[in-house]
Amino acid sequence: MPEPIEIPEENRRNIIFETDPGDGIVQEIKQHIRETGEPHTWWGHSHTKPPPGSKPIYLDEFEIPAPKDVNGVAPCPCCPHDSAKYKKGRIAWFPQEMVIRLVGKDCFAALDREGHDDAVVEMRKRQRRAREIAFILSQIPKLPQVLDTARDALPIAQDLDAVEVALKGRLENTLRMRAWQTLGAGELRVRESLTESFQRADGSTGERQIESMRIYARIRGAAILNPLNRPLAPVISKAIERLAEVATDFSDVDHGNLEDTERSRVAKLVEREQGKLRETLEKMGERQAFLSPITINTLRTWGAMPNAELRCIFERDGETLYVGRDQNGKIRVPVGRNVDLSIPRLPART
Incomplete structure (x- = not known):
């Protein structure tokens, strides 16, 4: 059996987030992972197994810095044993429990395939929505100049x-x-x-x-x-x-x-x-x-x-x-x- 990874005691309990954590928390998590390579040590991560019926909302995705030939880096609370399970993961908020778990990209699917698939679909919708909003906001201020250019080019x-x-x-x-x-x-x-x-x-x-x-x-x-x-x-x-x-x-x-x-x-x-x-x-x-x-x-x-x-x-x-x-x-x-x-x-x- 692979060597277990030490999980901080404070992360072995549920840490409550009563409302949608928002982008500020997401960016904090991703920065912690970039700096430490240890999702399981972020202060708000609940390293507890999701109970039956608990449905995640995937807030975003991340990849732990590691060599290309390394697949398992961090332990996942959805998986048995606290050994290295994944390199690509997701930030999952479970609203029924009001907790955030940093999990392997597809690990939750082993517990609830339908819940996992639904969460992926909704995450893709939110990501597309965020991209579209960012694109529109970046382009709207340029439209007067674009229109001037087009009008000058027309004759x-x-x-x-x-x-x-x-x-x-x-x-x-x-x-x-x-x-x-x-x-x-x-x-x-x-x-x-x-x-x-x-x-x-x-x-x-x-x-x-x-x-x-x-x-x-x-x-x-x-x-x-x-x-x-x-x-x-x-x-x-x-x-x-x-x-x-x-x-x-x-x-x-x-x-x-x-x-x-x-x-x-x-x-x-x-x-x-x-x-x-x-x-x-x-x-x-x-x-x-x-x-x-x-x-x-x-x-x-x-x-x-x-x-x-x-x-x-x-x-x-x-x-x-x-x-x-x-x-x-x-x-x-x-x-x-x-x-x-x-x-x-x-x-x-x-």
Whole structure:
């Protein structure tokens, strides 16, 4: 039998907590465990076996500091013998007895499986509730800045959407150029003829010309040519609408008193819409990159090369982009004045 662990005499009796101990006691327990590695020596721990019918409320979980290969560290009042039983445990308050027991993660299940499972379910609900409240409280103060960022980004997105539609229309419908198929990977390729040696059937060596493709340059922002793209501005508009509603309706309410379904809805909405905004701002940056002088100049130089995979013209003059197969056949694509504005940034994640 493993060596018994000494339990302080004062912990071998029931220590009364008449009401829900609250977060202050929970944090005190977890600090004691971090500092000592001995849950059973915390002053409020009742190292007594729960009687039949006593149901726990799991207040939180903890892990005792110990090497990874060690599974048993502390004794559990639910288990026989005062030997090392567990490393991962739970803070259990038994309201009928009005005591706190620090027990192994699943040890109480051996005494009452249903009571254990119910307590785990309720603990998960409380943990989710606490996370949602903390998240909402952390995000509500940021919403004015988030909304300002989104409103500043909206006209840029609208102009980028407009130039994307016009550009793809000119390339695909007017010029019949397979721009997406050629440029979609962001690689500008050129054809090269190489001399290859080979062995003839009679054993002699000969030479032959083969054609290969070489990457001349890489460009950013080719995603603007993707025919499956969806407009960016409506995503921002919808995010503004939904987040403004949250900022108006939920800034001055007690989030702890909200119905669980409503609080979850608000937390998920704020997280989802901010995620969409971040993704959209990144896409805007990519589209801007395609219209930048460095990309347009690279395309112009490459497209004029006789061995370019796609012979083409790309030129930009202020608010006008010119595209075509050659100088005589280039056509105009209007570029809105907001396209080159600096894309605003959302507040950092916390």
